[in-house]
Amino acid sequence: MLLPADTPPAIADALGYLQHHLQELTEHQNASEHVINNTLVGLTAQIQQLTQLMTGPAPAPTVAPPPSPPPVNPPFPVPSALTKQRTRPKLPSLPDFSSERTSGRAFLNSCTLYLCLAPEQFSCDEEKIFWTLAFFKDGRATRWSENLFRQEADTGVFPIQSWADFE
Numbered sequence: 001m002l003l004p005a006d007t008p009p010a011i012a013d014a015l016g017y018l019q020h021h022l023q024e025l026t027e028h029q030n031a032s033e034h035v036i037n038n039t040l041v042g043l044t045a046q047i048q049q050l051t052q053l054m055t056g057p058a059p060a061p062t063v064a065p066p067p068s069p070p071p072v073n074p075p076f077p078v079p080s081a082l083t084k085q086r087t088r089p090k091l092p093s094l095p096d097f098s099s100e101r102t103s104g105r106a107f108l109n110s111c112t113l114y115l116c117l118a119p120e121q122f123s124c125d126e127e128k129i130f131w132t133l134a135f136f137k138d139g140r141a142t143r144w145s146e147n148l149f150r151q152e153a154d155t156g157v158f159p160i161q162s163w164a165d166f167e
Contacts, residue, residue, distance in 0.1 A: 038067075091117055099141035107135070108167065115163075125163040132166070 003012055091114055097107045111132050115122060122128045136145040152158045160166050 094135050096137045097135045097141045099136075099139035111135075112167075125161070125166075126158065128163050129158075129160055129166045 094110050115128055133145045136142055148159055
């Protein structure tokens with residue numbers, strides 16, 4: 001593309017950069033279309049074979065599927081979590097919190113350990129807090145938990161907004 005002679009260099013560079021990326025995207029789209037077209041040809045041949053098998057006793061002629069196209073590398077890295085599955089050890093459930101001050105730190109450490117080992121089970125801090133409060137079933141811990149839920153009922157907002165505040 002020809003630019004006017006008085007085009008600032010920064011604009012010319014930006015346009016060159018955009019043209020380069022547009023070309024890369026076009027090439028990627030063309031490769032994707034090629035893969036889709038080859039897949040459609042193969043599927044059409046398989047549908048024809050199935051139709052012939054269903055409509056007549058004569059054996060259907062064998063149609064060779066098209067050759068597999070070369071794999072198209074995505075223009076972005078695929079996270080390793082998507083490419084291989086890893087099994088995790090089964091985590092034990094936490095014991096109920098007894099509301100004893102001497103066991104408070106140990107209980108919180110157990111919660112933190114669980115949250116670190118199974119982060120996929122919690123989408124936000126609120127879920128972490130509610131999950132932990134589910135173990136507050138005795139004495140002062142129960143009363144404190146009930147008070148939090150009463151405050152939420154009164155104000156429409158849960159009084160603890162982050163895991164850090166909860167800790």
